[in-house]
Amino acid sequence: xxxxxxxxxxxxxxxxRNLSQDGHDIVxxxxxxxxxxxxxxxxxxxxxxxxxxxxxxxxxxxxxxGGSTEMLIACSSKDEVNILACWIARKMGVKSVISRAxxxxxxxxxxxxxxxxxxxxxxPERSVxxxxxxxxxxxxxxxxxxxxxxxxxxxxxxxxxxxACGITLAQLRRMxxxxxxxxxxxxxxxxxxxPKAQDVLSPGDLIYSFCYLDQxxxxxxxxxxxxxxxxxxxxxxxxxKVGFQTAEILQKRVRGIDIRLIDHDHDKCRRIASELxxxxxxxxxxxxxxxxxxxxxxxxxxxxxxxxxxxxxLMLAVLAKTLGAHKSIAVIRRKSYMxxxxxxxxxxxxxxxxxxSSVIISAVRRQKQANTLAILDQIGAETxxxxxxxxxxxxxxxxxxxxxxxxxxxxxxxxxxKRNGIFIxxxxxxxxxxxxxxxxxxxxxxxxxxxxxxxxxx
Amino acid sequence: xKIGIVARFLAAVTLASSLCLMLPIAWSAGSGDAGLAPxxxxxxSGLITSLxxxxxxxxxxxxxxxxxxxxxxxxxxxxxASAIGALPYWFxxxxxxxxxxxxxGVSGFTTTGATVLPRLYAIPRSILLWRSFTQWMxxxxxxxxxxxxxxxxxAGMKLYASEIPGxxxxxxxxxxxxxxxxxxxxxxxxxxxxxxxxxxxxxDFFDSLTLAFSTIATGGFxxxxxxxxxxxxxxxxxxxAVFLFLGGANFTVYHAVIVRRxxxxxxxxxxxxxxxxxxxxxxxxxxxxxxxxGVFASLGEALSQGYFQTVSMISTCGFFVVDYGxxxxxxxxxxxxxxxxxxxAVSSAGGITCIRLLVIIKHTREEFxxxxxxxxxxPTRLGNSVAEPWVVSGCFAFFSAYLGIFxxxxxxxSLFGQDMITALSGAAATxxxxxxxFGMVGPVDSxxxxxxxxxxxxxxxxxxxxxxxxTLLLPLYPRFWSEKVSL
Numbered sequence: 001x002x003x004x005x006x007x008x009x010x011x012x013x014x015x016x017r018n019l020s021q022d023g024h025d026i027v028x029x030x031x032x033x034x035x036x037x038x039x040x041x042x043x044x045x046x047x048x049x050x051x052x053x054x055x056x057x058x059x060x061x062x063x064x065x066g067g068s069t070e071m072l073i074a075c076s077s078k079d080e081v082n083i084l085a086c087w088i089a090r091k092m093g094v095k096s097v098i099s100r101a102x103x104x105x106x107x108x109x110x111x112x113x114x115x116x117x118x119x120x121x122x123x124p125e126r127s128v129x130x131x132x133x134x135x136x137x138x139x140x141x142x143x144x145x146x147x148x149x150x151x152x153x154x155x156x157x158x159x160x161x162x163x164a165c166g167i168t169l170a171q172l173r174r175m176x177x178x179x180x181x182x183x184x185x186x187x188x189x190x191x192x193x194x195p196k197a198q199d200v201l202s203p204g205d206l207i208y209s210f211c212y213l214d215q216x217x218x219x220x221x222x223x224x225x226x227x228x229x230x231x232x233x234x235x236x237x238x239x240x241k242v243g244f245q246t247a248e249i250l251q252k253r254v255r256g257i258d259i260r261l262i263d264h265d266h267d268k269c270r271r272i273a274s275e276l277x278x279x280x281x282x283x284x285x286x287x288x289x290x291x292x293x294x295x296x297x298x299x300x301x302x303x304x305x306x307x308x309x310x311x312x313x314l315m316l317a318v319l320a321k322t323l324g325a326h327k328s329i330a331v332i333r334r335k336s337y338m339x340x341x342x343x344x345x346x347x348x349x350x351x352x353x354x355x356x357s358s359v360i361i362s363a364v365r366r367q368k369q370a371n372t373l374a375i376l377d378q379i380g381a382e383t384x385x386x387x388x389x390x391x392x393x394x395x396x397x398x399x400x401x402x403x404x405x406x407x408x409x410x411x412x413x414x415x416x417x418k419r420n421g422i423f424i425x426x427x428x429x430x431x432x433x434x435x436x437x438x439x440x441x442x443x444x445x446x447x448x449x450x451x452x453x454x455x456x457x458x
Numbered sequence: 459x460k461i462g463i464v465a466r467f468l469a470a471v472t473l474a475s476s477l478c479l480m481l482p483i484a485w486s487a488g489s490g491d492a493g494l495a496p497x498x499x500x501x502x503s504g505l506i507t508s509l510x511x512x513x514x515x516x517x518x519x520x521x522x523x524x525x526x527x528x529x530x531x532x533x534x535x536x537x538x539a540s541a542i543g544a545l546p547y548w549f550x551x552x553x554x555x556x557x558x559x560x561x562x563g564v565s566g567f568t569t570t571g572a573t574v575l576p577r578l579y580a581i582p583r584s585i586l587l588w589r590s591f592t593q594w595m596x597x598x599x600x601x602x603x604x605x606x607x608x609x610x611x612x613a614g615m616k617l618y619a620s621e622i623p624g625x626x627x628x629x630x631x632x633x634x635x636x637x638x639x640x641x642x643x644x645x646x647x648x649x650x651x652x653x654x655x656x657x658x659x660x661x662d663f664f665d666s667l668t669l670a671f672s673t674i675a676t677g678g679f680x681x682x683x684x685x686x687x688x689x690x691x692x693x694x695x696x697x698x699a700v701f702l703f704l705g706g707a708n709f710t711v712y713h714a715v716i717v718r719r720x721x722x723x724x725x726x727x728x729x730x731x732x733x734x735x736x737x738x739x740x741x742x743x744x745x746x747x748x749x750x751x752g753v754f755a756s757l758g759e760a761l762s763q764g765y766f767q768t769v770s771m772i773s774t775c776g777f778f779v780v781d782y783g784x785x786x787x788x789x790x791x792x793x794x795x796x797x798x799x800x801x802x803a804v805s806s807a808g809g810i811t812c813i814r815l816l817v818i819i820k821h822t823r824e825e826f827x828x829x830x831x832x833x834x835x836x837p838t839r840l841g842n843s844v845a846e847p848w849v850v851s852g853c854f855a856f857f858s859a860y861l862g863i864f865x866x867x868x869x870x871x872s873l874f875g876q877d878m879i880t881a882l883s884g885a886a887a888t889x890x891x892x893x894x895x896f897g898m899v900g901p902v903d904s905x906x907x908x909x910x911x912x913x914x915x916x917x918x919x920x921x922x923x924x925x926x927x928x929t930l931l932l933p934l935y936p937r938f939w940s941e942k943v944s945l
Contacts, residue, residue, distance in 0.1 A: 262833075269835035274844035284833040291833055 002069045003364070004029065004061045004094075006052030006085045007076030008039040010333060011100060011124055014357030015075055016045050019364060027061045027069070052076060053084040063092045073360060074099040079106065086118045098363055100124060102241070120363050128355040129245030132329055133253065135348050136231055136302040138216050139327050140224025142206060142341075142348050145355075145383075151212050151412070153184075153383055153440075156223040158205045164222050170197040172222075181211040181219055182411050182424045184440035185379060192379055194409045194440075197426075208379070210411045210438065229326065231257060233300045237286030237316055238307035239263035239272050242331055242352060246304060247272075247279050260295050262286050286316050289323070298324035306331040317346040381442050383411075384449075388435045392454030400427035408441035408449045459526045462945045464534060466515030467523070467617075469508050471535040471604050475542045476504025481591055482546070486584035493584035496550035504542045514945070526941060528616040529932050532601060536921060539600050540564040543592040552581050557910055564917045566592030567600065568924035569806060571678025571776045571893030572916070574906040578683055583664055586681040590671040596924070597675025597705070597806035598645045606638035614638075620929040624803025625814055625853050630713045644712050645806075649674045652701040659693040673698050674705045676807045678776030678893040683902065687779040692762075695779055699769050706773030706801030707733060708813075728841040729813040733772070733802050736812065741768035744792050751786035764789075771796035774808040776893030776901075783900030790896055797886040797895075798864070808891030808923045810860050814853040816840070821850050859927045864889055867919050874912040884908075888919040 001024050005016050008030035016039065020026045026045040029052040030036040040047045050057030052074065062069045072089035074082035079102050086097040099113075101121040106112045113121040127146075134144035134152065143155035158164060164172050169183060185208040186195045193199075201207065211219050220227070231254055236243045239261050247259050259279045263269050266283050273281040284291045286307065297303065303325035305316035310332040317330035322345070329348045332338075341349045388394065394402055399410060413429070414436040415421045423429075431437065431453075441449050450456075479501040486494040523531070544563030546552075553559035558574045565572045566589055575581065575589075595603065599621040605614055614634035619627040622641075630637045649670050656666035669686070672679045682688035686698055711730050714723035724730055745757075745764030754760040763780060770777045771793050782793060800809010817838055824836045837844040845853075867885030876884065876898060883895025884905075894901040899908070905916065922930050932938055 266835070270837060273835045274837045274839070277839055280831060281835045282831060282833040283835045294833075295831070 001025070001071060002027070002062065003071045003073060004058070004063055004069050004089070006072070006074040006082065007100075008032075008035045008047070009075065009077055010353050011077075011357055011360065012073075012075035013039060013043070014353050015073060015360045015364075017043055018357060018361045020045050022364075024364075029057060029061050051081070053081040053088070055088050058085065058088055058092070063089050063094060065092055067092065067094075070095050071364070072097045073364070075360065076100070077102060079103050083116055083118070086116070090117050098122065098360060100360065104245075122359045122363060124355065124357070124359045125241040125245050125352075126249075127359050128242050128331065128350065128352045129249050131350055131355055132242070132246045132304055132306075132331065133249045135329055135350070136234060136250065136304070136327065137254065138220050139229055139231070139301065140220040140227040141216075143208075146213075151210065151438075152216070153208060153210055154216060154219070155206055155208045156220065158201050158203055158207060159224050159226065160203045161225055162201075162203070162223050163225075164201050165203055166200060168198050168200055169195055172201075173197075176218075176222070179211070179215055179218060180412070180422060180424065181209050181215065182409075183207050183209045184409050184411050185381065187379065194407060208440070210383075210440070227327075229301060231301045233258040233260070233296060234302035234304065235260045235262065235292070235295060235297060235300050235320070235325070236304045236306060237262045238305060238313070238331075239265070239268050239281070240306060240308065243304070243306040244272060244276075246306065247276060251276065251278055262291070262295075287312070287319065289319070292320065292323055300324075301326045303328045304331065305329070310334050310337055314340065314344060314346070314349075317349075318344055321345045321347070380444075381407075381440060382446060384439045384441065384446065386437045386439055386450070386453055386455055388431050388433055388437060389454060389456070390433045392431075392433065394431050394453045395433055396430050398428050398430050399425055402452060404452055405441070405445040405448045408439060408445050410437050411440050412438045414438075459524075459530065459941050459943050460518060460522065460945065461943060462515045462518030463520065463523050463527045464515070464531045465511045466518045466520060467527075467531040467604075468534055468538055469511035469515055471600055472504055472508040472511055472538055472542065474604055474607070475539040475595065475600060476501055476508060478591065478595055479504065479542075479546075479588070482584040482588035485587050486582065489583065491582035491584050493546065493550065493582035493588075496546045496548075497584060497588065499549045500542065500545035503545055507538070507542075523616070525616060526938065528620065529929055529938075532617060532620045532925065532929055533921075533933065535601060535604075536567065536925065539596075540567045543567050543588075546585055546588055547575065550582075550585060552585060554906060555910075557913055558906060561905065561913050561917055562589070563592065564920050565893070566677070566679065567596035568891050568920040569593050569596050569675045569677040569774075569808070570888060570891040570920045570923070571672070572888060572899070572905045572920070573679065573893070574904055574913070576904065576906055578681060583681070587664065587668060590668040590677070590679050590681070593675040593677030593679050594649065594671035595675075597677060598641055602638045602641060605635060606642050620925060622804055623808065623811055623926055624708075625811075625817070625849055625856065626803075628710065630710060640713060641709055641804075644709055645674060648701060648704055652697060655697045656694065659691065659697065661689065661691075661694060665689070669694070669698065670701070673701045673775065673777070674806065676702060676705045676773040676775040676801065676805075676891075678770075680777065685779070685901070686766075686777045695762075695766055698777065699766050702769045702773045702775050702777070703737065705775075706769070706805050706807035708802035709804045726841060729802050729816060732816045733812045736799065737765075737768055737772055740772070740792055740796060741765040744768055744789050747786060747788040747792070751788065753785055753789075767793065768796065771892065772799065772807075773801045773805075774890050774892045776887070778894070778901045781900070781902050783896055783902065794883055794886055794896070797883070797890045797892045798860075800890055808889075810857060813840075814856055817845055817850055817853040818857055821854075856927065859931075860889070863919065863922055863927055867915060870915040871912055874909050874915075876908075876912070884912075884916065885919060888916040889923040891920060891923045 003024050004027045005012050006029045008028050016026050016028050028039050028045050029048045031051050036047050036049050048061040072094050074085045082099040086099045089097050096119045098120045099118045101107050101123045106121050107123040135141055140156050141154045146152045187206040247261050262282045264285055269281045269283045303320035305313040313330040317328040321328040327347045330346055331350045331352050333353045410425055413425050483497045540563040543566045544559040547562050548559035561574050601617050601621040652670040653666050668681050708729050711727045745761040748764050749757050749760035767782055800811050801807025803811045803813045821838050838850050864885050868881045871881035871884050880897035884899045887895035
């Protein structure tokens with residue numbers, strides 16, 4: 001598929017790289033010569049220089065009547081450019097248009113995207129903020145990504161005092177019959193595997209599990225019994241979009257929470273203080289130890305560093321942890337820094353670029369039958385939701401007999417609309433047509449999984 | 459500074475206020491009372507003055523009006539209008555001296571309601587109607603009235619801001635003229651409603667009209683020495699109380715109510731909420747002290763009188779039903795404080811205004827938070843919006859200027875030999891455009907016995923209160939005159 005992407009900033013770049021690797025033909029429109037040159041050098045894409053909101057530029061990129069462009073993704077950081085680009089693309093007969101929305105009111109409800117004639121408006125900053133919020137709320141979790149409004153995939157480090165240690169997963173499941181959850185991946189030392197029912201967990205393992213959001217605290221209790229404490233105070237450094245949104249979401253979701261937002265830009269502080277009345281905005285340097293101590297870093301449950309600089313964020317998160325913050329999260333952009341997670345005394349590192357682009361990438365892949373729910377770049381895996389089509393060869397076959405690749409697992413199956421129609425399949429379960437299966441698989445095994453399940457891929 | 463522009467504006471204001479004399483003249487002609495001659499003479503003098511101003515200002519362009527011209531125009535307009543208001547008292551010999559007549563004129567246009575006229579019962583009804591009518595015109599403002607009928611382009615906002623009370627002046631409509639027209643429409647509608655209800659209660663047309671004029675303007679002039687108590691009617695008292703409350707509330711709320719066709723803006727407007735809460739709380743406190751002090755035998759009577767006096771004072775009207783001068787000190791203290799607070803911005807009330815007090819209270823309360831969190835950025839919130847720093851500091855500046863002028867008034871009165879209660883309440887009542895105070899200037903007394911020098915001070919305080927101090931004091935600031943004065 002030929003896809004035109006507007007903007008080669010951090011979001012556009014990551015989206016272009018991922019979709020190009022997926023096999024799409026990508027045309028990237030970028031005005032800034034430096035960014036354009038970077039994309040040309042590093043990506044296998046066509047770069048058109050110019051303003052993506054100008055019809056002439058878009059025409060050069062192949063957005064024209066009767067052109068072969070099937071999709072336009074507007075990823076610039078300006079809403080007016082994105083919306084105008086989408087509008088022009090629509091006029092030119094581009095089949096689907098997706099726009100990043102910086103202004104939050106555009107994605108509060110679906111009304112704006114409908115009115116503007118845009119198939120999908122996504123706010124990547126919001127999803128980063130959601131992830132940070134989920135990590136704060138579930139103190140024991142190391143990673144989190146929401147699958148939909150009710151389910152998510154959470155990673156926990158297995159604590160020394162967890163009762164899950166030393167017993168098989170089958171035994172663990174029998175101990176908690178009410179919990180609808182499945183461990184889909186275990187990372188032990190430097191290697192990872194998809195666990196079977198007879199595998200035994202040991203302290204220090206990083207486990208990824210599917211679970212329902214309303215059961216997340218009970219699950220956290222199993223793996224991190226001591227860390228499972230209530231969130232009362234959060235200190236956020238950096239009042240950019242992610243910091244702002246995290247504060248806003250926390251304020252909405254956690255009752256009576258005390259949020260302190262620190263930024264060094266006084267104007268920004270003033271603006272945010274007037275927009276978020278319940279949040280205490282502090283003007284100062286996030287690395288100012290006295291300020292952090294004054295604001296109670298020693299007893300705070302959560303600390304988030306979300307400034308413009310990755311290095312600062314990592315150092316601040318380490319500093320906060322040293323000063324006594326219960327959970328310290330750094331928001332970064334550079335993928336390579338994710339590797340530091342093991343070596344630094346930080347509880348979680350959130351890659352905002354990944355979250356930013358994964359929302360858009362999954363929106364593109366949603367075109368297929370299979371629907372990517374979350375991309376877990378740090379372990380090279382994804383979560384997909386698959387609708388089993390009529391006539392699939394997998395129907396009626398017991399799962400243990402399905403030739404699924406080794407690095408994949410069917411996590412949950414939803415049969416019918418009801419909540420109690422959800423079950424965790426075992427080796428003797430079999431799928432029916434129109435079942436909704438949530439699958440966890442290594443990124444390079446996804447296509448094979450889809451083939452086995454008889455899902456047509458694009 | 460160009461005198462010609464000022465003169466041209468004054469010509470318009472003088473013409474407008476002179477033409478207002480037509481109302482009492484018509485009344486006098488209809489009823490054949492003795493007020494016709496002085497009123498007609500006043501009209502003639504006013505028209506001649508207007509022509510003189512017009513001659514001086516001939517050829518000047520209103521569009522060239524700058525801050526200096528606007529300030530001079532506003533101050534002189536108020537002084538001239540007050541003089542026209544005073545003419546009938548002087549020509550008819552109803553006042554003891556020209557100074558007394560002028561005092562009454564200023565007291566009328568500034569909606570103060572402090573009176574120096576002796577023997578009210580001996581004054582023709584047409585003159586008494588004029589007396590209440592001056593308050594009605596002064597309530598929404600003669601300049602706003604002029605703006606409503608005369609387009610003045612860019613200078614309009616400056617003129618408007620100098621006359622409408624409040625720390626910030628938001629236009630309700632794209633054009634200042636439309637805003638002025640809207641304010642006057644609401645004002646006239648409220649007056650008509652009160653007139654209707656009073657007539658419904660059996661008051662005659664003259665009583666209804668004078669009472670309605672003085673109520674909506676929160677002025678306080680009454681044709682009778684015993685004010686609202688004269689009518690001896692609970693109905694009249696409550697109708698008056700309701701319209702006093704409305705007259706002292708922020709008129710922009712009415713705009714929101716009308717535009718949105720819902721009463722919700724009343725609950726959302728921070729100043730209106732504060733005004734209402736203050737009224738409810740102080741009224742209750744006053745009623746309870748009155749009951750506890752044994753002034754009224756029943757709690758119901760105490761509540762009724764307490765709340766009436768509270769609304770009369772918070773709206774800076776100065777009406778009374780009973781002589782509150784003899785109330786216990788606790789109740790009188792509350793009354794004195796209410797005089798200082800006053801009503802809302804963009805209303806016909808005076809005083810420091812609720813919005814400024816609210817900003818000051820909020821900002822002061824945030825000071826505690828600032829002590830605990832020295833680096834915290836804490837904007838002063840008003841409902842859904844935030845008061846900009848210069849608005850906050852403007853409120854503090856006004857507050858201190860108000861107290862400063864108040865102090866000068868108190869010192870002046872005491873130097874003229876007044877006792878402490880009289881000096882304090884006299885300054886508060888004139889600066890706040892309330893009217894009656896305590897002691898020698900109590901509700902049933904008159905300012906007529908005050909020495910002439912003190913009357914001049916009070917005239918200054920009344921104008922200060924109506925024009926919100928800074929406008930009136932600006933010409934006293936030397937740099938104001940740094941620009942060459944020319945025609």
